[in-house]
Amino acid sequence: MAADEQVSNMFDTILVLDFGSQYxxxxxxxxxxxxxxxxxxxxxQKISELGWTPKGVILSGGPYSVYAEDAPHxxxxxxxxxxxxxxxxxxxQELAWINGKQVGRGDKREYGPSTLNVLDDANPLFKxxxxxxxxxxxxxxxxxxxxxxxxIATSDNxxxxxxxxxxxxxxxxxxxxxxxHSTQGKTLLKNFAVDLCHAKQNWTMENFIDTEINRxxxxxxxxxxxxxxxxxxxxxxxxxxxxTEAIGERFHAILVDNGVLRLNEAANVKKTLVEGLGINLxxxxxxxxxxxxxxxxxxxxxxxxxxxxxxxxxxxxxxxxIKPKDGKDIEFLLQGTLYPDVIESISFKGPxxxxxxxxxxxxxxxxMKLKLIEPLRELFKDEVRHLGELLGIPHDLVWRHPFPxxxxxxxxxxxVTKEQVEIARKADNIYIEEIKQAGLYNQISQAxxxxxxxxxxxVMGDQRTYDQVIALRAIETTxxxxxxxxxxxxxFLKKVAARIVNEVxxxxxxxxxxxxxxxATVEWE
Ligand code: GLN
Numbered sequence: 001m002a003a004d005e006q007v008s009n010m011f012d013t014i015l016v017l018d019f020g021s022q023y024x025x026x027x028x029x030x031x032x033x034x035x036x037x038x039x040x041x042x043x044x045q046k047i048s049e050l051g052w053t054p055k056g057v058i059l060s061g062g063p064y065s066v067y068a069e070d071a072p073h074x075x076x077x078x079x080x081x082x083x084x085x086x087x088x089x090x091x092x093q094e095l096a097w098i099n100g101k102q103v104g105r106g107d108k109r110e111y112g113p114s115t116l117n118v119l120d121d122a123n124p125l126f127k128x129x130x131x132x133x134x135x136x137x138x139x140x141x142x143x144x145x146x147x148x149x150x151x152i153a154t155s156d157n158x159x160x161x162x163x164x165x166x167x168x169x170x171x172x173x174x175x176x177x178x179x180x181h182s183t184q185g186k187t188l189l190k191n192f193a194v195d196l197c198h199a200k201q202n203w204t205m206e207n208f209i210d211t212e213i214n215r216x217x218x219x220x221x222x223x224x225x226x227x228x229x230x231x232x233x234x235x236x237x238x239x240x241x242x243x244t245e246a247i248g249e250r251f252h253a254i255l256v257d258n259g260v261l262r263l264n265e266a267a268n269v270k271k272t273l274v275e276g277l278g279i280n281l282x283x284x285x286x287x288x289x290x291x292x293x294x295x296x297x298x299x300x301x302x303x304x305x306x307x308x309x310x311x312x313x314x315x316x317x318x319x320x321x322i323k324p325k326d327g328k329d330i331e332f333l334l335q336g337t338l339y340p341d342v343i344e345s346i347s348f349k350g351p352x353x354x355x356x357x358x359x360x361x362x363x364x365x366x367x368m369k370l371k372l373i374e375p376l377r378e379l380f381k382d383e384v385r386h387l388g389e390l391l392g393i394p395h396d397l398v399w400r401h402p403f404p405x406x407x408x409x410x411x412x413x414x415x416v417t418k419e420q421v422e423i424a425r426k427a428d429n430i431y432i433e434e435i436k437q438a439g440l441y442n443q444i445s446q447a448x449x450x451x452x453x454x455x456x457x458x459v460m461g462d463q464r465t466y467d468q469v470i471a472l473r474a475i476e477t478t479x480x481x482x483x484x485x486x487x488x489x490x491x492f493l494k495k496v497a498a499r500i501v502n503e504v505x506x507x508x509x510x511x512x513x514x515x516x517x518x519x520a521t522v523e524w525e
Contacts, residue, residue: 005219007378008052010211011037012199015054019043019062019072019090020348025340026178027058027088029380030186035201036193039378042348047077056084056197059091061176062348065140066090066097067104072348073097084169084196086125089138092163092172099146106141106157113181114155118162123152124195125171125188126162132184134161134175141174169196205387209242212375216246219373220332226373227252227319228334229311230281231405232261232269234398235336235376237277238388242375243334244279245391251334252322253279256314258307259287260407260421263429272394282322286314294409294416298453300525303416307406316368333370337377338384401446402480410525414453419506424451426504427470434496435474444486447474449500450513450524458501458508467508470500475522483517 007013014031018024018040031038043059057078064071074094078085087095093103118130134155142160145151149172153162158174165171171192177185193199220226226243230236230253243251253273257266266283273279293306319330365372376384388398404410411428412420428449435441450471458465472493477483497510513520 005215006052007037007211007215008039008054010215011203011207012055012197013052014038014056014058014193014197014199015050016040016058016060017043017045017074017078017091018060018346018348019064019094020350021061021063021088021090021176023176023178024060024347025343027060027189028339028343030178030189031193032203032380032383033186034190034194035203036199037203037378038193040343040346042346043072043074044348045075047075047081053081054083055199056086056193057081058192059085059087059094061089061091061137064090065103065105066093067101067140072350079170084192085171086192087170087172088178089174089176092174093140093142095170095172096142096146096149096160096163099148100144102142102144102146103140104143106139108157109139110136110157111138112136114157114161114175116161116175117154118152119154120152123164125164125191126153127191127195128187129153129184129191133182134177134185135179135181136175138174146172205383205390208379208383208387209245209390212242213246216243216373216375220247220250223250223328224331225250225252225322225328226332226334227254227322227330227370228336229253229315230255230269230273230279231403232265232397232400233403234388234393234400235338235384237273237393237397238384238391239334239336239374239376240273240279240281241277241388241391241393243373244277249280251280252330253281254315254318255281255283256311256318257283257285257287258290258311258314258407258409259418260290260307260409260412260416262403262408263425272397277391277393282318284314284318286310289314291416291418291421296415298414300410303409303525304406307409311405312367319368330368331371332373333365333368335372335374337374339376339378339380342377399442401441401444401448404523410523411448411450413450413524420451423468423504423506424449424470427451427500427507427510430499430503431472431496434492434499438492440486440488440492443476444474445477445480445483446522447472447486449473456509460501465508467506469509469511470504470507471511471513471524472496473513473522473524475517477517477522480522483522485512485514485516488512 016027028038028040113133116134118126149163155161161174163172177188240253273281409416431449452469474486475483
């Protein structure tokens, strides 16, 4: 992407250089919360290759020791930018290493809360911070003041808990302001970005819409056409709506009905996207093709592969049929990549780092000779949702639970047939309907029904039955890395179970999954 088309050239930006701490992305997250645009790049970033000028630079924490032989170090050109710099933990140790090398192993590791003692009340960085709880996580410490610096805060175990350069706005702090355990951490980051860097607090989705639409128009140009897949989820819908706002009919959305979507999903998506949002959408019913390929397959990994490959195949075939009016080929592929995926692929993982490419698109880009366009790649999920609301996307869609790419194929355990999918789909629909009815949908992060490949004996209307089992799953989580099962009222479970057994032919029994993640995963396959 050309430099002038980068978001970092359109909004005042704080550059976060990542030394590999597990908290680095939170620095970016916190700054965005008070409407300052921040971007994270690996600590190895060359400043001359940046293409934009930050309003301030933050050096993150990291697992290394600055004095170790292979420790990562920052490009000294950051000091020539003449903007405020804040070093956090490793970042501070890096500043000290550059200015006198007085860093070494501490007598004890310090992990947990500590109290900040601010020595210089007049210093803008620590405004509102004195006596607040700050979170420590380090084993190394400063053994003396960096050359040209003075101490402005201490804590019980850290005599150099906060330091500042005598004449320049270069700061180091031993604690982590980005974690919520540092009670006034957000205040400190705001003091830095607003009062010291003078970054404008104009990063809002209202402002983003206009700049983004302009950026897309510039990138795509006056004639080129763009294609993209939609899934019925929030990310692809928001991305498609943005494209439509920017280039209208030159954006072509494709929904591939793979036969394992939710009940009435293809028809519902068509209604919302075409009638409601004016998106130029083509629905392709490839369900027979997918189900034929899935015949006899029970291994979950094989199911995923078959669905992924068949998707690429069908998508390419459909794309062929879309011929722009001027006879030229389609130039761009839209992808709903979000910032956490970008962070995952660029975060600093040590000297032997390899860059991961995104899921499915690799194949499509190569085969079809397409260029990638990712209008959401700077956004966190909650920003995408906010944007979705502003773009007039229905509330229910904006707040929809995530749904896996292989869909119901991995929620029908064992062989996937049309009949089995139908059972799982109907049970799932009743379950979700009841969750919404009970007003619980937004408290739950993800809920679905699975069809188990076992048969169980039952009795219905004096007749012995021998039918299948549905397992219900509902979890609460903030990040999907760990999750707990949702504590439904017994009366709720009773009602759902009764409805499923009564209304869905082929189901004799309903169970509720009470396993957390770990040890279980969210999905069953
Ligand atoms: N590895 C360094 C230490 O142990 C820095 C730790 C950090 O940045 N959290 O002190």
